[in-house]
Amino acid sequence: MVRLQELVAWCDALLQPERFRDYSPNGLQVEGRDEVRLLVSGVTATQALLDAALELEADAVLVHHGYFWRGEESRVTGMRRRRLRALLANDVSLIAYHLPLDAHPEVGNNAQLAARLGLRVDAPLNAEGIGSLGHLPEPMSGEAFARHLADVLGREPVWVDGGPERIERIAWCTGGAQGYIEQAAAAGVDAYLSGEISEQTTHVAHECGLHYFAAGHHATERYGAPALGERLAAEFDLQHRFVDIDNPA
Known part of the structure; x- marks a missing residue:
């Protein structure tokens, strides 16, 4: 008590x-x-x-x-x-x-999601510390990473195949953070992962040359x-x- x-x-x-x-x-x-x-x-x-x-x-x-x-x-x-x-x-x-629960480096949504997916955190995605930049333990194709997301989160992600053959560097931010995709692209990552997708997200991913994965607002923040x-x-x-x-x- x-x-x-x-x-x-x-x-x-x-x-x-x-x-x-x-x-x-x-x-x-x-x-x-x-x-x-x-x-x-x-x-x-x-x-x-x-x-x-x-x-x-x-x-x-x-x-x-x-x-x-x-x-x-x-x-x-x-x-x-x-x-x-x-x-x-x-x-x-x-x-x-x-x-505050998105950003915390231990109990936060982004930290907890990274731990379950095996993502290695290198730095925050932005100055507020919401979202992360990191890398996969080993390079993986976009198709393989989509399967990995489905296996861990229990739902099929939306995958925009706009990036290189292998994903090494990745950025992520849980929930409705698809708007951070240009920040992710500017950081030079191969892929960006969030919860939701908007109409323009597909075009940004293709034109900036990165994969985009929308794995579910709820699924990424539970x-x-x-x-x-x-x-x-x-x-x-x-x-x-x-x-x-x-x-x-």
Whole structure:
């Protein structure tokens, strides 16, 4: 058991959200009971995740995608009312970290994805530390790397075959980070990996001479929140459960 404010302060110290210009508030978004015995982590604070957390009798929910996004509808009606009511009526806290959980070099989404894929990190992709530059343990064809992604992540990636015969240097950034592809190309990599693809991404990949892999927003970001949850369980006297609400996007 740990006090809620102590848990959030520890996360803030680890992830340093003040370093980021983010699209939503980081840290404690909805305050529940004072003490946390069971923490449920997930990727996105959907109703399905909240329902699962309530069934497990969780005291707090930790996610990558929380609420109160910039430019989002601010009225608490419909879906938003139901989600917030589930938390407030049951005295359950919602804790969310967006960009800070992408960037952390150990529990972050990009670091955790790299560990599962066997990618070796050389440097950050950009000044904020979101995304990475690195290389494969050994050169691999684009087709072979696409199969590797499918085997590890459990879904077929979208592959734009625009690069060299063998991939050695690679950049990656989880989630909806396809817009970083030109930064990746400027760094001289053979391939760029992210979660989503836009119409223009295909053209940029071909014209800049690199492979592009879109492996799924959810699929690439389902490792940071549970890694942070496990770190918290080890640091404090609490239980942790990861609930994966699958999403094909």
